[in-house]
Amino acid sequence: MIRKRKQPPPPITRVADGYALNLDAGERDLLARLLGELAQLLTTGVDGPALRRMFPPAYHLAEDAEAEDEYQRLMRDELVASRLDAITTLTAALRDETVLDEGGLGAFMQAVNA
Numbered sequence: 001m002i003r004k005r006k007q008p009p010p011p012i013t014r015v016a017d018g019y020a021l022n023l024d025a026g027e028r029d030l031l032a033r034l035l036g037e038l039a040q041l042l043t044t045g046v047d048g049p050a051l052r053r054m055f056p057p058a059y060h061l062a063e064d065a066e067a068e069d070e071y072q073r074l075m076r077d078e079l080v081a082s083r084l085d086a087i088t089t090l091t092a093a094l095r096d097e098t099v100l101d102e103g104g105l106g107a108f109m110q111a112v113n114a
Helices: 025-044 062-096 102-113
Strands: 012-015 018-021
Touching (some): 018 102, 025 062, 025 102, 062 102
Antiparallel strands (some): 012 018
């Protein structure tokens, strides 16, 4: 006789009032720690390969270097603020085990993607 193993619930499920995170305590702790490290990287002002993906170039050609510098100057603070907001939202949801609304789900996806 072959028994089917019970499958764990997916990490996120739709519930009546939003989206529930189905993560155990270890997963929540790990994610919160990684989000804290990401927030620290974003707020130190250090630039390098670890953050290059966080601030993708808008202009790729060498002759557009000046335009790229201007774009980064104008957009970097907004990108950092948006990512930090997402991290704050997700960290609170992990800590309080709250149900995420549509905006919270977007923050979850943005933070995890970062």
